[in-house]
Amino acid sequence: xxxxxxxxxxxxxxxxxxxxTSAEVSFHTALREVLTISPAxxxxxxxxxxxxxxxxxxxxxxxxxxxxTASRSALGAFGDAMAKDLAMRNDWLGDxxxxxxxxxxxxxxxxxxxxxxxxxxxxxxxxSEGWNPISGATYEWAFVGFDDSAAALLLLTAEG
Numbered sequence: 001x002x003x004x005x006x007x008x009x010x011x012x013x014x015x016x017x018x019x020x021t022s023a024e025v026s027f028h029t030a031l032r033e034v035l036t037i038s039p040a041x042x043x044x045x046x047x048x049x050x051x052x053x054x055x056x057x058x059x060x061x062x063x064x065x066x067x068x069t070a071s072r073s074a075l076g077a078f079g080d081a082m083a084k085d086l087a088m089r090n091d092w093l094g095d096x097x098x099x100x101x102x103x104x105x106x107x108x109x110x111x112x113x114x115x116x117x118x119x120x121x122x123x124x125x126x127x128s129e130g131w132n133p134i135s136g137a138t139y140e141w142a143f144v145g146f147d148d149s150a151a152a153l154l155l156l157t158a159e160g
Contacts (some may be wrong), residue, residue, distance in 0.1 A: 003031055004150035005149020007108035012154075015071040015101050022085040022092040023156040024137070026050065030151050034120050043144040046153040047134050052142075055119060058132035059144065064106045068099065069125050074116045077101025078143070086139035098105040106156065110147040117144045 012027045012086035019025045028050050032042075039061065044054035044098040062074035069076065084091055093101060106116065119142040135140055137157035144153050 002128055002149040004147055005031070005087055008150065011069050011108050014091045015104070018093060018097070018105050019082070019101070019156060022090070023158045026153070026155040026157070028153045032146060032149055032151055039115050039144075039146075042115075042146050042151055043153070044087065046144060046151055048141070052155070054132040055132040055134055058119070059117040060120060060122050060123065062115065062118055065114055071124050072122050073126045074106055075099055076124075077118050077127070077128075078105065079121065079124045080126045080128055081120075081141040081143075081156065086141060086156060087160060090109075092113065105143065105145060105152075108152070109145050110149070113144055113147045118142060 008029050016025055028046060030046060040059045042056050043059045044056060048054045061072065062077055063072050064074040066073045068079055078101055079095060079098045082093045082101060083095050119134055120131040123129055133140060135155065137156055138160040139158045140155060142155045
């Protein structure tokens with residue numbers, strides 16, 4: 001087992017229950033076998049292997065290095081996704097815990113080779129401006145992360 005997979009196992013063991021309070025949680029990991037395909041192809045491969053719809057180049061690249069107020073901030077996107085429930089009606093993890101969850105997801109991957117994507121259109125502060133659905137759920141937010149050894153798909157879904 002790669003170090004990344006072990007860290008991802010620890011991540012989901014810690015976060016599955018808190019995330020499940022307001023969403024259905026799907027979490028899938030895989031070893032990286034092919035290193036020369038595009039990030040969108042990696043994300044689509046993870047999604048389609050689980051029966052979800054591939055969205056091609058509609059995956060949005062996220063930057064794990066910028067602060068939460070920057071455009072396409074990975075941590076800002078986690079904050080926007082999980083501070084309130086997916087319908088944006090009720091508190092969920094709150095600001096602090098949602099950022100902690102994002103830091104742990106990002107931290108599971110090897111620095112320097114990690115890439116992160118989401119199915120949401122993310123702008124300043126990680127704020128969503130809509131999404132490209134991969135499931136049939138009313139509300140969803142998908143995150144994909146990968147490095148040279150492993151990849152993961154975290155899909156959060158909810159119904160209206």
